[in-house]
Amino acid sequence: xxxxxxxxxxxxxxxxxxxxxxxxxxxxxxxxxxxxxxxxxxxxxxxxxxxxxxxxxxxxxxxxxxxxxxxxxxxxxxxxxxxxxxxxxxxxxxxxxxxxxxxxxxxxxxxxxxxxxxxxxxxxxxxxxxxxxxxxxxxxxxxxxxxxxxxxxxxxxxxxxxxxxxxxxxxxxxxxxxxxxxxxxxxxxxxxxxxxxxxxxxxxxxxxxxxxxxxxxxxxxxxxxxxxxxxxxxxxxxxxxxxxxxxxxxxxxxxxxxxxxxxxxxxxxxxxxxxxxxxxxxxxxxxxxxxxxxxxxxxxxxxxxxxxxxxxxxxxxxxxxxxxxxxxxxxxxxxxxxxxxxxxxxxxxxxxxxxxxxxxxxxxxxxxxxxxxxxxxxxxxxxxxxxxxxxxx
Amino acid sequence: xxxxxxxxxxxxxxxxxxxxxxxxxxxxxxxxxxxxxxxxxxxxxxxxxxxxxxxxxxxxxxxxxxxxxxxxxxxxxxxxxxxxxxxxxxxxxxxxxxxxxxxxxxxxxxxxxxxxxxxxxxxxxxxxxxxxxxxxxxxxxxxxxxxxxxxxxxxxxxxxxxxxxxxxxxxxxxxxxxxxxx
Numbered sequence: 001x002x003x004x005x006x007x008x009x010x011x012x013x014x015x016x017x018x019x020x021x022x023x024x025x026x027x028x029x030x031x032x033x034x035x036x037x038x039x040x041x042x043x044x045x046x047x048x049x050x051x052x053x054x055x056x057x058x059x060x061x062x063x064x065x066x067x068x069x070x071x072x073x074x075x076x077x078x079x080x081x082x083x084x085x086x087x088x089x090x091x092x093x094x095x096x097x098x099x100x101x102x103x104x105x106x107x108x109x110x111x112x113x114x115x116x117x118x119x120x121x122x123x124x125x126x127x128x129x130x131x132x133x134x135x136x137x138x139x140x141x142x143x144x145x146x147x148x149x150x151x152x153x154x155x156x157x158x159x160x161x162x163x164x165x166x167x168x169x170x171x172x173x174x175x176x177x178x179x180x181x182x183x184x185x186x187x188x189x190x191x192x193x194x195x196x197x198x199x200x201x202x203x204x205x206x207x208x209x210x211x212x213x214x215x216x217x218x219x220x221x222x223x224x225x226x227x228x229x230x231x232x233x234x235x236x237x238x239x240x241x242x243x244x245x246x247x248x249x250x251x252x253x254x255x256x257x258x259x260x261x262x263x264x265x266x267x268x269x270x271x272x273x274x275x276x277x278x279x280x281x282x283x284x285x286x287x288x289x290x291x292x293x294x295x296x297x298x299x300x301x302x303x304x305x306x307x308x309x310x311x312x313x314x315x316x317x318x319x320x321x322x323x324x325x326x327x328x329x330x331x332x333x334x335x336x337x338x339x340x341x342x343x344x345x346x347x348x349x350x351x352x353x354x355x356x357x358x359x360x361x362x363x364x365x366x367x368x369x370x371x372x373x374x375x376x377x378x379x380x381x382x383x384x385x386x387x388x389x390x391x392x393x
Numbered sequence: 394x395x396x397x398x399x400x401x402x403x404x405x406x407x408x409x410x411x412x413x414x415x416x417x418x419x420x421x422x423x424x425x426x427x428x429x430x431x432x433x434x435x436x437x438x439x440x441x442x443x444x445x446x447x448x449x450x451x452x453x454x455x456x457x458x459x460x461x462x463x464x465x466x467x468x469x470x471x472x473x474x475x476x477x478x479x480x481x482x483x484x485x486x487x488x489x490x491x492x493x494x495x496x497x498x499x500x501x502x503x504x505x506x507x508x509x510x511x512x513x514x515x516x517x518x519x520x521x522x523x524x525x526x527x528x529x530x531x532x533x534x535x536x537x538x539x540x541x542x543x544x545x546x547x548x549x550x551x552x553x554x555x556x557x558x559x560x561x562x563x564x565x566x567x568x569x570x571x572x573x574x575x
Contacts, residue, residue, distance in 0.1 A: 216501035
């Protein structure tokens with residue numbers, strides 16, 4: 001048989017491709033179905049939020065940072081508020097911290113549900129997507145109840161929360177948690193021992209423990225590779241050391257391990273939610289009593305001159321933050337996340353830098369897909385759970 | 394390990410380095426180092442078992458225009474073994490903005506340094522892939538500099554179709570692959 005002439009083929013995957021989770025572009029060189037090289041190109045969603053924040057007053061930054069990583073909005077604004085509160089040296093009431101823990105964990109479940117749904121769909125389990133989005137709808141309803149906004153509630157404020165919890169909040173969260181446990185079992189029934197899912201995910205997109213540390217991978221990707229780094233354990237914030245929860249880890253570092261870690265994390269988040277909910281009274285203090293930062297209640301604005309002046313000052317000039325810098329890391333749905341905040345002592349930030357876990361995951365993508373099959377590229381991109389809004393900012 | 398012990402340990406590891414502590418409000422040890430000693434310090438921070446800062450959490454820059462030295466490059470490091478955090482900062486003057494790369498020590502620094510080059514125009518000497526990361530490749534200027542206008546209209550040329558022959562295309566591909574070390 002004569003030699004068949006073969007040659008390397010270059011495939012341009014993205015930026016508009018349904019499984020690249022936004023606008024990620026990959027230039028792949030293929031030998032048959034094997035990936036020889038991969039070079040990710042990013043920047044298609046670069047909106048310059050970090051530059052924009054430098055023109056805004058401190059409170060105005062919150063809606064912007066929520067739109068960076070659009071699947072973990074509450075977690076973003078919480079991380080930003082923690083850093084600014086550190087600069088302001090504010091003592092945050094315990095009730096506020098507990099509510100923030102609850103919202104951050106609900107956000108984690110929310111983000112993991114979107115991940116599980118889209119990832120399941122990409123490897124062929126379309127029904128998982130429909131089920132996950134059904135449960136996510138309940139979480140979005142909770143956001144709507146809380147703040148009137150479903151995706152970007154802007155409910156966190158520097159110094160506390162925007163307003164007190166609405167009536168029926170506890171009941172809505174309990175109803176969700178009671179419903180979600182059995183539903184999570186259902187998802188696991190569909191995937192965990194599904195022969196097709198196992199074949200698509202086991203041994204695919206492997207990254208070793210050493211490489212995960214070297215490439216600064218965090219969150220479920222690192223924990224699936226055996227790095228037990230969880231900010232909630234290593235550098236506790238918001239009183240996480242007082243909650244009882246486990247940090248699930250795996251050792252293989254493949255797509256399937258990441259799936260197992262994220263599903264286990266959703267169960268742990270539910271545990272934290274129940275503990276936090278038990279500590280939160282339905283009504284109570286929801287912001288620090290600092291007239292520079294917290295606006296007065298509306299009834300006082302309508303009746304007292306001082307309150308009107310205070311209201312006017314906060315909404316026209318904002319507040320100033322002492323010069324300095326702060327970075328408070330939090331464990332977002334995608335791992336260590338936080339805002340490096342620099343102030344020059346004025347009412348606007350000097351510099352805000354978001355530590356973007358998705359950017360670093362995207363950088364390590366090449367390592368995970370080279371040598372594998374082109375069909376596995378889809379499974380791997382899904383498994384690292386990149387949010388392009390966080391990669392490009 | 395408290396801040397003073399950490400600085401003393403690092404000083405013992407790199408005796409020639411000038412390490413200057415800085416006050417912070419968040420519980421992260423902050424040090425200023427001179428930019429010539431960044432590679433030696435980076436190696437010591439990662440490789441010394443008593444330090445073991447094997448995790449580069451963040452690398453970014455701040456522009457303090459019109460102050461001088463104008464830029465600060467910030468490295469946020471985590472020691473997973475000892476549960477420590479360290480913020481290492483390097484002052485960079487406006488007329489000569491460059492620092493040695495640390496991407497050989499922490500591979501994660503590759504894209505982070507490209508981002509700083511892209512948005513601040515601070516060059517990283519010895520970087521394996523010194524291209525822009527987020528902005529179009531033909532972009533003029535460095536957007537996160539303080540003297541760069543917020544509202545600017547500029548038409549990137551990147552959307553124009555590139556006219557190359559098939560031979561040129563293949564040659565470019567090979568060149569690209571060789572420059573990336575394969």
